[in-house]
Amino acid sequence: MVARDSGMLDRGRILGDLALQLGDEELFLGHRDSEWLGLAPEIEEDVAFASMAQDEVRHAAFWYELAETAGMGQADALAFDRPATDRRHAALCARPNGDWAHTVLRHYLYDAWDAVRLMALAEAGEETVAQGARRMLREEHYHHLHMEKWVVDLGRAGGEAGQRLLKAFQALLPDLPHLAAFAVDPQALVDLGILARPLPDLRREFVARISPTLAKAGLPVHPVEAALAAQPEDRARSVAPLADAEELLSTMNGVRSLGAAAW
Numbered sequence: 001m002v003a004r005d006s007g008m009l010d011r012g013r014i015l016g017d018l019a020l021q022l023g024d025e026e027l028f029l030g031h032r033d034s035e036w037l038g039l040a041p042e043i044e045e046d047v048a049f050a051s052m053a054q055d056e057v058r059h060a061a062f063w064y065e066l067a068e069t070a071g072m073g074q075a076d077a078l079a080f081d082r083p084a085t086d087r088r089h090a091a092l093c094a095r096p097n098g099d100w101a102h103t104v105l106r107h108y109l110y111d112a113w114d115a116v117r118l119m120a121l122a123e124a125g126e127e128t129v130a131q132g133a134r135r136m137l138r139e140e141h142y143h144h145l146h147m148e149k150w151v152v153d154l155g156r157a158g159g160e161a162g163q164r165l166l167k168a169f170q171a172l173l174p175d176l177p178h179l180a181a182f183a184v185d186p187q188a189l190v191d192l193g194i195l196a197r198p199l200p201d202l203r204r205e206f207v208a209r210i211s212p213t214l215a216k217a218g219l220p221v222h223p224v225e226a227a228l229a230a231q232p233e234d235r236a237r238s239v240a241p242l243a244d245a246e247e248l249l250s251t252m253n254g255v256r257s258l259g260a261a262a263w
Contacts, residue, residue, distance in 0.1 A: 011192050014184050015126070016070030018194065020078065021088035021183035023063035027079055028093040028248055029110060030056030032103075041100055052107075052143050059139075062132050069128075080253055084245035088183035090237075092175040094244035101154055101164035106172055108147035109210065111140055113180050116205045123196035148213050155217025162218060169219050176224060177231035178240065180206055185236050203228050 033053035040046045064075040072078060087094075092110060097103045115137065122133040154165045180203050182189065189195035207228070211221045 012070045014188055014192060015129070015194060016067045016072040017088065017184045018182065018189065019063045019067035019070060020072060023060045023067060023079065024087045024089035025093045025110075026056045026060035026063065028089050028245070029107070030054075030060060031248055031252060032093070032095075032097055033107070035097055036103065048146060052146075055139055055143070059136050062136075066128065066132070080249075084242045084249060085239070087240065087245050089240055089245065090175070090179040090181070091240035091244070092172065092179045094240060094248055095175070096244065098168065098171070099164055101161065102168035102171065104147050104150040104154070105165060105168045107143070108151045108213070109172060109176065110179065111144040111147055112210045112213075113206050114140060115144060116202050116209060120196045120202055121194065125193035129194060151213060152216045155219060165217060166219065173223055173227055176227050177233055178237055180228060181233035181237040183236055186234070199234065200232075 030053045033049045033056060036049040037046055037053075040049055060079065061075065064078045067073070067078055068075040090110075092106060095106065098106075118133040118137045118140070122130045122137060124130060151165070154161045156162075180199075182199065186195065186199040190198050207221065207225055210224070214221050214224075
């Protein structure tokens with residue numbers, strides 16, 4: 001009985017840690033999306049990014065609520081009150097937006113990895129996670145198509161647009177191994193039936209998914225393969241740099257405080 005209880009506790013903790021990772025990533029990326037409101041190059045993109053930001057924050061809420069169910073704390077507190085040192089996000093999600101090419105390529109790469117990850121969660125045996133993953137896959141599909149079109153259009157435009165896209169690609173490349181990883185032991189996720197396939201398989205799916213789009217945009221895929229191979233991340237990944245998360249948390253909680261004062 002003791003061993004079984006211990007195993008149940010381990011499963012709950014691992015599931016809670018995974019939920020915190022996914023919640024942090026969606027919340028931070030959603031906030032970065034919201035920063036484009038009124039600044040996007042087209043009015044349609046103001047609307048599109050506002051909608052995507054709302055989707056990301058709703059997805060974050062699902063993961064924080066799952067973490068609460070796993071005994072990690074109250075959902076709102078998990079979202080806003082945890083310090084930067086306790087965050088589990090991929091570094092790429094908290095980076096400042098940069099220019100438009102950087103923003104859309106960052107979002108495209110994140111969406112591509114997220115789709116691979118969500119499919120592996122949806123196909124596994126953890127039903128609560130699988131149900132949420134299936135719903136998110138349907139919603140994220142449109143984000144992915146939107147960003148894919150922008151990446152290809154910028155690459156094919158050539159000139160300054162193509163140069164900016166290449167510069168963004170080079171800047172984002174070092175963050176890809178940290179993105180295509182987990183804040184918990186990925187093999188434990190497989191062993192517990194939370195993740196359908198091991199991390200090396202997911203990374204191969206990620207490369208296969210982005211390769212046609214990068215080719216259309218005039219970007220090489222071999223640097224992605226080399227970056228992932230150089231940092232296998234077969235264990236729980238390292239904590240992301242703190243400065244970006246600290247800045248985001250300060251901004252989010254500043255807005256939260258103003259809202260509370262207004263009420």
